[in-house]
Amino acid sequence: MNAEPTPLLKRLKINTVAAPDIGLVEQWYTEWLGYSTCEKGEIDEALAKSWAAPAMAGRPYVLLQPESGEDVFIRVVEIDEVAGYTPMTTLGWNAFEIIIDDVYKLNDKLVNSPFKIIGEPASLGGDLDFIHAMQVLGPAGDVLYLTCDRVRAPDTLLPPPGAFVGRPFIVILAGHGVDDTQGYYSKTFHMKREEDMQTSIGVVSEAQGLPGDHIYDMGFMFLGQAGNFIEYDGYGKQFGARPCTEGQLPPGCSTVSFSVDSLDIPDLDWVGDAVDGQGMGYGGGRTRTARGPVGELLELIEGP
Amino acid sequence: MTDAAGPSVSRRGIVSGAAAVAAATSASGSASAETRANPILGHHVATIGVPDVAKAQAMYEQAIGVYEVNKGTVSEAVAQAWGAPKMIGKPWVMMRCESGDETFRLRIVEVDPVTGYSAMSTWGLNAIEMISSDIYEVNERVLSAGFEVIGEPRPLSEAYASVHAMQVKGPGEEVFYYAGDVTGENEFGLIQPKSLVDRPFNAVIGTQNMTASRTFYGRQLGMSLGEVQKFKVRVVADALGYSRDVAIEMAGARGTRPGSSLEFDAYNVALSGPRPRAPGQLPPGVSMVSLATDDFDAINVSFISEPAALYGGGPVAAFVGPSGEWVELVQVG
Numbered sequence: 199m200n201a202e203p204t205p206l207l208k209r210l211k212i213n214t215v216a217a218p219d220i221g222l223v224e225q226w227y228t229e230w231l232g233y234s235t236c237e238k239g240e241i242d243e244a245l246a247k248s249w250a251a252p253a254m255a256g257r258p259y260v261l262l263q264p265e266s267g268e269d270v271f272i273r274v275v276e277i278d279e280v281a282g283y284t285p286m287t288t289l290g291w292n293a294f295e296i297i298i299d300d301v302y303k304l305n306d307k308l309v310n311s312p313f314k315i316i317g318e319p320a321s322l323g324g325d326l327d328f329i330h331a332m333q334v335l336g337p338a339g340d341v342l343y344l345t346c347d348r349v350r351a352p353d354t355l356l357p358p359p360g361a362f363v364g365r366p367f368i369v370i371l372a373g374h375g376v377d378d379t380q381g382y383y384s385k386t387f388h389m390k391r392e393e394d395m396q397t398s399i400g401v402v403s404e405a406q407g408l409p410g411d412h413i414y415d416m417g418f419m420f421l422g423q424a425g426n427f428i429e430y431d432g433y434g435k436q437f438g439a440r441p442c443t444e445g446q447l448p449p450g451c452s453t454v455s456f457s458v459d460s461l462d463i464p465d466l467d468w469v470g471d472a473v474d475g476q477g478m479g480y481g482g483g484r485t486r487t488a489r490g491p492v493g494e495l496l497e498l499i500e501g502p
Numbered sequence: 503m504t505d506a507a508g509p510s511v512s513r514r515g516i517v518s519g520a521a522a523v524a525a526a527t528s529a530s531g532s533a534s535a536e537t538r539a540n541p542i543l544g545h546h547v548a549t550i551g552v553p554d555v556a557k558a559q560a561m562y563e564q565a566i567g568v569y570e571v572n573k574g575t576v577s578e579a580v581a582q583a584w585g586a587p588k589m590i591g592k593p594w595v596m597m598r599c600e601s602g603d604e605t606f607r608l609r610i611v612e613v614d615p616v617t618g619y620s621a622m623s624t625w626g627l628n629a630i631e632m633i634s635s636d637i638y639e640v641n642e643r644v645l646s647a648g649f650e651v652i653g654e655p656r657p658l659s660e661a662y663a664s665v666h667a668m669q670v671k672g673p674g675e676e677v678f679y680y681a682g683d684v685t686g687e688n689e690f691g692l693i694q695p696k697s698l699v700d701r702p703f704n705a706v707i708g709t710q711n712m713t714a715s716r717t718f719y720g721r722q723l724g725m726s727l728g729e730v731q732k733f734k735v736r737v738v739a740d741a742l743g744y745s746r747d748v749a750i751e752m753a754g755a756r757g758t759r760p761g762s763s764l765e766f767d768a769y770n771v772a773l774s775g776p777r778p779r780a781p782g783q784l785p786p787g788v789s790m791v792s793l794a795t796d797d798f799d800a801i802n803v804s805f806i807s808e809p810a811a812l813y814g815g816g817p818v819a820a821f822v823g824p825s826g827e828w829v830e831l832v833q834v835g
Binding site for chain 1: 584585586587625710711713714715716717718719721722771775776777778779781782785802803804805806807808820821822823824826828
């Protein structure tokens, strides 16, 4: 018998990028990452209200699906340009991590792309030397970690890529230190507290103007379904909330949508009412959005 | 994941935690999808979701001769595997074809009515196609049983003139196609029916993304892919309200048994959308298809719940496919 409670957040369903030019994001992701556009539309009023972002009503969006065909999506929504936003210098969702078949072959492709390569492919080293990753910056200040498993052992934790570029499998959340973040997700969503780590994170220290060997507290938490994680990074107190246009979603890596069995989860800071999800990303499920401990928006969707 | 471990790093925590989760979730194998044998045998169960199981059971018994093999209510473990917690306690009945075929069963399960849902208008599983020895006889029987014929018996097309087919809508907006060879020569190699209506040879998925559907079932499930062709599909045209003269892209993926196809119909995304469903329940209509496999570990997909021996045999797990279709994998043999 498994004595551990099952995490209430089951898996990643939609990663939302908020961008002034959604056509550019769509073009980059489809041309260079093999994603395909499976839905286009405008954000309806009820959904915008459920995000506590009424100014998002009527804004266009596109829903992108990985070449693997999995029902995990990247949604790109239009926002006004936010002056002064610099990726990886504010709290909240800061990067989305995507599983890759071969990150070195992808790098060979992306060097000719408009994506800015901010971290070249390298092994994580140590116990995780089988994992190789690179990092890129997209057109909306969206940071992508692109990661592959070079060994693919039978007990690997990384999901199968299923394509040259697969699905998102980790979302990276920055807070002040890691205790509050870990405590919140552990208590609220029954996620297991894992041992923290201390490590340099080159792309983050570069963005924050810190020495390359600056050590961050960080760690991972497992969602309910295999191959889905939250990484939490501990930023210094000098980094604060993300600038955001009033009534709109935050820029860059904006929100994360998780599958849950039920929206009836106590002690959440709901920002709006539950609504019936419309469109491919919701799979017919109800959805409601809560604010997490560092101001991040978590959109919960009832479904598998 | 970012940099290599720094000098003071302890990653033991994540690695040991990872191992525990891996052990508990039977993380997927390392076999290459491109090189492994096709692990999918064929259709194992077709599940339809209807508001009234007893009524639907009676209709299918009368129309196509299926018979009850067992019945019950959805258990917590099964509902969890389906990612549908509100299915707990819903009645179901499992039925077998009149032929006695032991490879396939029809499961009728109760779902709440879903306002606004209509057959063939949304993405996901839309129809089950069964082999028949005489679809003209089937036509008479389905009408007398109270089904709605949405496509009368006729030759499939000029090119497939020896195959006649019809399409029928049931009480939960589920659609069955019945098809068979009418010449006795079986020019197109259909499976041979051993009763008026025998097991399915095709499950039809409406897709908003043909590339994603083919890639997923080809690479992640290792099924054999057919080429993309164009066909006029009257029942889809009628459901979505466009001209019957418009051809849509269609493609298939096959298991290893004869008659083990999934069919992908490319839906016009401007006229269609994802299927609505009652919260926490399976989709209405054709709710789910179960595929039999003899090599469960070779299948690289993200399951809703960790595989478990739900039905007293090998491991079972479900996933949601690229168009929102529910698919259950069942190890057999």
